Amino acid sequence: MSNTTITPDMLLAQMRSMAAQAQGAQTQGLQASQETANGQSDFADLLKHSINEVNNASQEAKQLTDAFQSGDPNVQLSEVMLAKQKSGVAFEAMLQVRNKLVSAYQEVMNMQV
Structure with a gap:
């Protein structure tokens, strides 16, 4: 079992990596919204994809937590904490x-009355 010290440079590198991933996610989101505007995708698909991404982040955090707790070297x-925070956000x-969405639905329903 190796005991690696976490340096500030390592944390900074991880933060930069996550920032790059977030930038990629924003680009994908922009592309998805452009597809919606072009009629190539619909809201239900976009919502389903978003829910799947949240589920994947949660599963990844759980797997990392379990691995850390079982002593995986x-x-x-820091990986576990970042994954848990990402999942929570x-x-x-x-x-x-x-x-x-629920609020908008309620407003629409109130307009019909």
Whole structure:
């Protein structure tokens, strides 16, 4: 079992990597919204894809947590913490979108009365 020290440079590299991944996700989101505008995709597909991404982030965090708890020397605490935070933020964002959708639905239903 190797005991690797986490340096500030390692954390900075991980943060830069995550920023690059987030930038890629934003680009994919922009492409998806352009496809929707072009009629190539619909809202249900976009929502389903988003939910799957949140689920994947949650599963990844769980797998890393389990591996760390079982003593896997290849899994660092920083990886586990970042995955858990990423999963939490994604889930919170999904909840906010759901709340907005429910609110919009209620407004539409009130207009029909």
